[in-house]
Amino acid sequence: MKTIGILTSGGDAPGMNAxxxxxxxxxxxxxxxxxxxxxxxxxxxxxxxxxMNLSSVGDIxxxxxxxxxxxxxxxxxxxxxxxxxxxxLKKYKIDCLxxxxxxxxxxxxxxxxxxxxxxxxxxxxxxxxxxxxxxxxGFDTAMNTVADAxxxxxxxxxxxxxxxxxxxxxxxxxxxxxxxGLAGGAETIIVPEVxxxxxxxxxxxxxxxxxxxxxxxxxxxxxxxxxxxxxxxIIKITGADLRVTVLGHVQRGGxxxxxxxxxxxxxxxxxxxxxxxxxxxxxxxxxxxxIIDMDINEALSMTRSFDKETYEMAKILSI
Ligand code: ADP
Numbered sequence: 001m002k003t004i005g006i007l008t009s010g011g012d013a014p015g016m017n018a019x020x021x022x023x024x025x026x027x028x029x030x031x032x033x034x035x036x037x038x039x040x041x042x043x044x045x046x047x048x049x050x051x052m053n054l055s056s057v058g059d060i061x062x063x064x065x066x067x068x069x070x071x072x073x074x075x076x077x078x079x080x081x082x083x084x085x086x087x088x089l090k091k092y093k094i095d096c097l098x099x100x101x102x103x104x105x106x107x108x109x110x111x112x113x114x115x116x117x118x119x120x121x122x123x124x125x126x127x128x129x130x131x132x133x134x135x136x137x138g139f140d141t142a143m144n145t146v147a148d149a150x151x152x153x154x155x156x157x158x159x160x161x162x163x164x165x166x167x168x169x170x171x172x173x174x175x176x177x178x179x180x181g182l183a184g185g186a187e188t189i190i191v192p193e194v195x196x197x198x199x200x201x202x203x204x205x206x207x208x209x210x211x212x213x214x215x216x217x218x219x220x221x222x223x224x225x226x227x228x229x230x231x232x233x234i235i236k237i238t239g240a241d242l243r244v245t246v247l248g249h250v251q252r253g254g255x256x257x258x259x260x261x262x263x264x265x266x267x268x269x270x271x272x273x274x275x276x277x278x279x280x281x282x283x284x285x286x287x288x289x290x291i292i293d294m295d296i297n298e299a300l301s302m303t304r305s306f307d308k309e310t311y312e313m314a315k316i317l318s319i
Contacts, residue, residue, distance in 0.1 A: 003033040004275060005049070005094040008066040009040030009073075009105035012252055013124045013138025015260035016066040019100050021057040022268025023122075028054055030276055035094055039069045040101070041076035041108055044085045049092055061261055064141075064253045070101070076108050086117050096275045098268075100124040102136070103300060106283060110296045118280035120271045121296060124264075126252055129173035131302035132294050133285030137267065140259040142169070142251045143180045146219075149247055150184025154217055161214035163205060163234065163242040167227035169251050174221045174306060176251070181219035182314040188216070189314055190230075192223035193306035198230070202237040266291045 004027050008016050020036070027034045036056065038048040050056075060067055075081035089097065096118035099109040102125035109119040123130050126142035146168050157164045166186075170176040174191025181189035188204065190196050205216055218234075220227050227244045235242050256264070267284045270291045274282050281296045 001031055001033060002095045002276065003035065003093050004272065005035045005037055005089060005092070005097040006052075006068070007037040007040050007044060007097070007099060008068045008070045008124065009099060009101035009108065010070060011102060011125055011127075012066050012070045013126045013136070014064040014141035014252070014254050014256035015137040015264040016100055016124045017057075017060040017063050018256060018261040018264035019122050019124060019137055019268045020066065020068060021061055022265040023098050023272055024052045024057045025054060026269045026272045030272065032272070032276075035092055036068050039071040040073060040105070041081075041085060042071040042073040043069070044088055045073065045075055045081060047088050047091075049088075062255055064255055066100075082108075082111055082115060086112065086115055089117060096120070096280065098122060098271050098275070100137075102127065103130060106296060106300060110281060110300065113281035113296065118275065120274050120279070121283035122264075122267045122271050123283065123285060126176065127170050127173050128175040129171055129304060130285070130299070131304040132283065132299035133287065133292075135263060135286055137260055137264045138252075138256070139175070140263075141254055141257045142176055143183065144257055145251050145254055146176060146180035146247060147183040149245070149250070150180065150186060150217060150219065153245055154184065154215075157215040157217060161241070163216045163218065163240045165218045165220055165227045165231050165234075165242065165244045167220045167222055167244070167246040169247070170221050170223060172223040173304065174223065177219050177221035178307065178311055178314065182310065182317070184217065184219070185318070186217040186219040186314075187318045188218040189311070190218065190224050191221045191306070191311070194308075194311060196224075198233045198237065202234060205234070205238055205240060
């Protein structure tokens with residue numbers, strides 16, 4: 001009988017609970033014991049562990065956040081910290097670890113594997129910034145949250161004939177801005193993957209205003225820069241009546257979408273199957289709607305390609 005440890009780490013994402021549930025339930029189904037490690041690597045180093053059973057994960061598939069809590073842990077970035085972590089895992093006779101998080105958390109899992117401790121990564125981040133997988137858990141929910149916010153801002157933007165800049169998360173990845181911007185009918189979408197000129201945005205605003213359209217939504221990915229700074233520049237050039245909304249952490253919360261719950265369930269089960277197969281240093285993902293797994297080093301070395309086609313299409317549609 002194997003004993004599996006599970007933790008959530010880094011930025012939280014809706015659907016992490018569904019992934020925890022899938023790991024715990026499938027592990028117990030296959031006859032394993034499971035320890036939940038609270039507060040990510042920090043909790044591991046502080047020996048904050050609890051044995052989980054079927055009811056530990058009852059009534060959570062639809063809940064945002066993570067019942068195991070999440071944190072960031074500088075100490076785990078050091079070799080001493082990680083050796084301390086392995087010692088704790090061995091003390092509890094844990095054979096292998098499932099890490100749910102983003103690329104930072106995967107780096108931690110990769111380093112653990114290098115120390116000979118089997119670890120598997122499940123991608124949980126609203127940023128969708130991992131190249132090896134089409135989707136990360138939480139991205140779909142966050143897209144819907146942002147699209148909903150844009151629709152609401154659009155109502156007031158239209159009433160007051162204003163320009164609104166909506167700053168969205170995503171770190172260096174423009175996916176959240178692109179797809180939620182497209183779904184929300186944004187007039188302009190600015191992402192880190194495509195260069196832009198403030199003058200071009202201002203010219204577009206002037207052209208549409210001449211046509212009689214007095215309101216406009218600009219979706220700005222946080223990786224490009226600060227929405228307030230951009231707003232000031234646009235006001236200076238156009239004199240527009242402009243407001244800025246930084247959506248912030250609302251994007252990380254909420255009830256996970258059906259898509260995220262199903263994705264998390266599928267990925268969680270695959271992670272357990274990999275560990276039962278004796279696999280280590282792997283990450284689980286989804287490609288063309290098939291659950292895949294990949295060597296963690298290979299996955300982390302991949303460069304994300306941006307969906308330029310959809311970006312160009314969004315531009316055409318917002319003419
Ligand atoms: P995310 O997993 O969402 O990308 P972070 O980048 O903040 O979030 O990483 C989460 C945690 O993963 C860090 O606080 C640290 O404990 C661990 N981590 C990140 N990078 C490394 C690394 N190079 N080696 C070991 N652990 C790491």
